Amino acid sequence: MRTVRASQQGVMLIEALIGILIFSLGILAIMGLQAAAIKNTIEAKYRTEASFLTNRLIADMWTECGVTCTNLSSFDTGSGTNPKMTSWRNEVAAKLPGVVVGAANSPTVAVAGNTVTVTVFWRIPGTDATTRQFRSIALVNSAG
Numbered sequence: 061m062r063t064v065r066a067s068q069q070g071v072m073l074i075e076a077l078i079g080i081l082i083f084s085l086g087i088l089a090i091m092g093l094q095a096a097a098i099k100n101t102i103e104a105k106y107r108t109e110a111s112f113l114t115n116r117l118i119a120d121m122w123t124e125c126g127v128t129c130t131n132l133s134s135f136d137t138g139s140g141t142n143p144k145m146t147s148w149r150n151e152v153a154a155k156l157p158g159v160v161v162g163a164a165n166s167p168t169v170a171v172a173g174n175t176v177t178v179t180v181f182w183r184i185p186g187t188d189a190t191t192r193q194f195r196s197i198a199l200v201n202s203a204g
Contacts, residue, residue, distance in 0.1 A: 137167075165183070
């Protein structure tokens with residue numbers, strides 16, 4: 061009887077260590093899921109902000125354009141002179157991280173006839189250096 065007990069000494073300790081290992085792996089998995097959820101939430105926040113900013117500029121175009129829509133080209137970033145564009149671009153730079161007005165990732169507006177394409181870029185701080193973008197395309201009718 062003594063030899064059976066002697067051969068089983070330490071088995072309970074091994075079982076406890078295996079239990080702690082399994083528990084630790086579970087906790088690490090939960091921490092990884094939490095980190096992924098936070099990252100996705102931050103990405104969704106910036107995407108929503110970009111959507112809001114582009115839609116607000118398009119609404120300003122509709123408002124300023126009116127029925128005749130003769131000054132739509134003033135919103136074009138290539139040749140436009142609309143003063144609302146400066147304040148809008150500064151707001152984009154203030155609300156989206158990694159945006160520098162006048163740099164390569166500056167927000168752009170392209171006007172082709174009555175079609176307007178608004179594109180904003182951003183980089184999420186603390187992650188890879190990938191530039192994200194959101195593009196809205198709208199048709200601003202000139203028909204009265």
